[in-house]
């Protein structure tokens with residue numbers, strides 16, 4: 095058991111700030127069972143952002159080079175929240191330096207790198223280190239509530255799912271080129287938001303077995319190049335040049351889950367104008383159906399066959415302390431108070447700290463492993479191969495867990 099846990103965040107962009115805030119708040123949600131958490135450093139290659147985030151979230155210092163965080167004796171736990179193509183080098187460096195690592199999804203931008211990272215994590219586990227990936231939406235109270243209704247049999251056998259993650263951060267051709275727009279087919283919208291959508295679909299429908307009907311399109315093929323650092327959503331000075339968008343703005347595919355009889359259709363976009371963060375999933379079952387929408391995160395839709403044709407149909411269930419993650423999960427945990435994605439980062443951070451601290455008093459469900467992160471990338475790779483083969487059916491490899499079952 096640690097006397098205290100020192101944390102750092104590498105990357106102070108959009109999600110990095112959510113991690114910085116999450117480590118700060120994690121000890122204040124659920125039981126007071128953690129050792130003191132020390133907020134040590136926020137690192138970002140762009141120093142003004144590191145300085146600002148460290149000050150804003152109460153960290154003692156900032157760094158510009160991740161190696162300083164790896165070398166620091168007062169840091170035990172590190173979030174890696176930078177571009178996907180940078181994950182491998184930084185994660186491997188941190189694990190080699192003896193840090194526990196929470197890496198953002200997707201594990202990397204290539205399957206080869208992801209597999210190497212899982213091997214490094216297995217090696218580090220032998221030295222007592224925890225390496226996990228943030229499948230943040232597994233912590234959405236609404237999704238966890240629907241999973242309970244599937245698992246306890248209320249909804250009956252799952253028949254099919256329909257899921258989409260529509261975002262619009264790339265809708266305007268004026269949005270400058272950034273790391274998200276470069277890379278092989280499948281590293282665009284599919285990797286960015288499809289990485290979430292696939293584990294969310296699996297959360298409700300079971301392990302993904304095969305995909306077909308893969309199709310990508312790049313709707314906006316050129317983007318202006320920013321001069322220097324460009325924060326997402328803020329106007330940046332431009333060089334006057336443009337760069338080719340290399341990967342998918344939109345992707346769609348069908349999938350088979352579980353024993354192969356459960357099917358689904360999934361669609362992702364970063365050019366879905368007017369939908370900033372539109373993750374919606376609907377699960378259809380023998381005894382009912384359920385629906386969750388990230389834009390209305392503190393309610394679910396529920397329909398039960400047992401209501402009969404006269405009173406049946408979708409009802410709105412406003413979530414509260416009777417549902418997962420709500421009781422103790424926020425300062426005011428009364429029914430109907432409302433919450434959002436930031437809370438999920440806190441729960442993910444809390445689960446990570448529970449695991450590092452060896453907390454046995456009501457720990458949250460553990461975060462996903464790097465092997466889960468490899469499986470997630472194998473799913474994305476299968477979609478890319480399906481798209482390259484005109485929509486052919488492509489099997490997803492069985493997971494390590496299944497191989498050992």
Ligand SMILES: NC(=O)c1ccc[n+]([C@@H]2O[C@H](COP(=O)([O-])OP(=O)(O)OC[C@H]3O[C@@H](n4cnc5c(N)ncnc54)[C@H](O)[C@@H]3O)[C@@H](O)[C@H]2O)c1
Nearest residue numbers: 105106107108109110138139140175176178198199200230
């Ligand atoms: N779990 C979620 O809900 C969620 C949401 C958004 C993003 N993400 C993931 O988080 C990661 C980061 O995404 P983002 O949207 O925050 O990106 P971002 O572009 O907003 O921020 C990345 C930051 O990394 C910094 N950086 C670049 N190179 C660096 C280096 N070598 N060392 C330290 N800092 C460096 C940049 O200056 C920038 O501030 C990605 O893997 C993304 O997929 C997850």
